[in-house]
Amino acid sequence: MISRAVIIPTGDELKSGIILDTDSPMIMQVLLNINGNCNIIRNEPLIDNEDIITNCIKRYIEKEVDLIVLIGGSGGGHRYSSTLGKDFTHSSLDLLLDVKYSTELYGKNGHLWSKLICGIKNKTIILNVPGPYKEAKAAIEAFKNAYIEDSNNLQIINAKMSEAVKMQYGSI
Numbered sequence: 001m002i003s004r005a006v007i008i009p010t011g012d013e014l015k016s017g018i019i020l021d022t023d024s025p026m027i028m029q030v031l032l033n034i035n036g037n038c039n040i041i042r043n044e045p046l047i048d049n050e051d052i053i054t055n056c057i058k059r060y061i062e063k064e065v066d067l068i069v070l071i072g073g074s075g076g077g078h079r080y081s082s083t084l085g086k087d088f089t090h091s092s093l094d095l096l097l098d099v100k101y102s103t104e105l106y107g108k109n110g111h112l113w114s115k116l117i118c119g120i121k122n123k124t125i126i127l128n129v130p131g132p133y134k135e136a137k138a139a140i141e142a143f144k145n146a147y148i149e150d151s152n153n154l155q156i157i158n159a160k161m162s163e164a165v166k167m168q169y170g171s172i
Contacts, residue, residue, distance in 0.1 A: 002147075005031050005067040006060045007042045010053060010089055011131060014045035014072070021045060023071045023129070023136045030140045031067070034147065048073060050088040057096055061124050068124060069140065072131030089128045090115040097121055101155045103162035105169065114165055118158035125154070130165060138164040
């Protein structure tokens with residue numbers, strides 16, 4: 001059962017206040033649907049920096065929270081063009097997680113739309129959702145349903161989250 005959860009929004013645009021974080025309240029509501037007594041912390045938005053994101057995740061793992069949800073940074077923008085945003089959420093998770101399952105969703109042009117990761121470090125489940133609200137909602141709802149069905153099967157949880165996000169993109 002998820003009793004202590006952390007939501008970590010990422011992105012320079014959130015940190016600077018250019019974009020309003022509408023994902024965190026929605027994710028909080030979904031987590032409360034899993035456990036109405038869950039203690040949920042929303043971390044302040046982090047800039048797109050791999051070390052900052054990684055260190056923040058490590059601090060919450062040390063506090064033995066049950067779940068960490070990272071928002072944004074799931075694409076591969078800067079790997080394709082220097083004019084696109086930097087995406088470090090999934091690379092931070094790749095570095096940290098002992099056990100992980102991931103799915104990459106690509107567009108017709110070969111651009112990485114989203115890399116979704118679901119894994120565990122110590123006893124903390126850690127996952128990411130894309131930043132756009134529609135995709136984030138689809139991913140966290142899929143997480144909730146798969147978690148309730150079988151909280152120990154991270155591979156199925158990742159697959160269901162990825163399929164839900166893929167459905168939001170239409171024909172990619």
